[in-house]
Amino acid sequence: VRLKPLVILDEQHATDKVTNVTPAILSKIPMRLHNQTDHPLSILKTIIQSHYDDFSHFSSLSPLVTPFKNFDELSFPKDHPGRSVTDSYYINKDLMLRTHTSAHEVQVFGEKQDKWLLTADVYRRDEIDRSHYPVFHQMEGARLFDATAAGMKEVEEDNARLEGILKQSNIVIEDIPHISEANPVQPTHNPAHAELVAKNLKLSLNSLILRLFGSGERSSPLRVRWIEAYFPFTSPSFEVEVFYGGRWLEILGSGVVLQSTLDKANVQGKIGWAFGLGLERIAMVLFSIPDIRLFWSQDERFLSQFKSGEITTFKPYSKFPACFKDLSFWNPEGSAPLHDNDFCDVVRDVAGDLVEDVKLIDSFVHPKTNRSSSCYRINYRSMDRQVGFTREQE
Ligand code: PHE
Structure with a gap:
């Protein structure tokens, strides 16, 4: 290729x-x-x-x-x-x-x-x-x-x-x-x-x-x-x-x-x-x-809150509610679980700066097949506006 x-x-x-x-x-x-x-x-x-x-x-x-x-x-x-x-x-x-x-x-x-x-x-x-x-x-x-x-x-x-x-x-x-x-x-x-x-x-x-x-x-x-x-x-x-x-x-x-x-x-x-x-x-x-x-x-x-030469205190203009989405998936057969950093790059690439944090909340190895799965919790929270998903958009 x-x-x-x-x-x-x-x-x-x-x-x-x-x-x-x-x-x-x-x-x-x-x-x-x-x-x-x-x-x-x-x-x-x-x-x-x-x-x-x-x-x-x-x-x-x-x-x-x-x-x-x-x-x-x-x-x-x-x-x-x-x-x-x-x-x-x-x-x-x-x-x-x-x-x-x-x-x-x-x-x-x-x-x-x-x-x-x-x-x-x-x-x-x-x-x-x-x-x-x-x-x-x-x-x-x-x-x-x-x-x-x-x-x-x-x-x-x-x-x-x-x-x-x-x-x-x-x-x-x-x-x-x-x-x-x-x-x-x-x-x-x-x-x-x-x-x-x-x-x-x-x-x-x-x-x-x-x-x-x-x-x-x-x-x-x-x-x-x-x-x-x-x-x-x-x-x-x-x-x-x-x-x-x-x-x-x-x-x-x-x-x-x-x-x-x-x-x-x-x-x-x-x-x-x-x-x-x-x-x-x-x-x-x-x-x-x-x-x-x-x-x-x-x-x-x-x-607009900052001016050259001055240390001013930032006044937050919004803090919208967190919006959690859990995502779990099987890792490819016979391969090690995805590295956290690899997953986080995919998240930043797809969701951009809407994501405040990402946590691995569960991992699992199937006792019979030995396949592993990971579950990440993604917290969507924009600094600038409300994010949320209606049922239909999901
Ligand atoms: N480059 C080092 C870092 O990023 C910091 C450092 C700079 C240490 C210069 C020593 C001398 O962690």
Whole structure:
């Protein structure tokens, strides 16, 4: 069989047996919400950019990347689950939709950029609920220093400046060691340099978090906690959580950039950090946006509530009743049950943004025939209008 080529951003691309992008996903590619003035994602992007005012900004790189660039260049192992067709969207075996903004690290470091931010749409196959959507937005930030005595003096001065800002503010930070056995310094790094750089990363992000979450009246201090993490392309690595609205919110991943990333970019004699944060998660709490689908709304009742430079509280204009539909089916004989992500893509493709969430509520294996069946409960609830089905329409 010859498969039909796909046209994406005005270019034709061959398809093959790994192709799994759906029309619903492809329709999101031209949207670039993070570049739409007055859109909450663009407002948040601009606030972060103004915090890092001497950094370069990139925000219009194509989401089409090779798996090499998305994974191999960043030292992902060959068997990393993120590479699988159930987790990522492929145009064909040699081209995919980036799963994170880190996919551009080697490219941007290669342009001899030492301080930069990059905002982009990223794509991951996932389940459906109020805080997950297969397309979302990330911002990557990175800073490199000369790995010399002079470079480290620059880090120390910046650390002192940032400590001064944080000391005067109402923020409580639960820290962890910059380096530990489980979160090690890289063999090619001077441990003292790595310590200073990791400290700079934490101070810099703490002050960003203070800027984003710390404003307004608050009786209790803003709480931030640092957690040991693992990423294939940083060491040591950290995640950050912020206590907001009564719960811990995970907002970003970060770490000291792997030396091999810089080697691939032809950068010598430098050491630095990188972070990647999810814009929707933060925007949902800052603007009180209750459902991730709203970011894609073209409804004036949504768009007119936001103004560039301002963090305003979203006033919901409707919450229609949920409309549940249960759907059960036999899985093909002799094959494993359908992956949740495969089912959710079919749902997004057919029902679009009408669906608020999808849950697997039952699965069954026939004791005699060994065939399996799955039952999913689909919750239809539009953000903008009433949905429902009369008996005749069913
Ligand atoms: N790319 C990582 C993610 O999407 C986040 C990250 C960025 C981690 C930069 C470390 C350094 O989860």
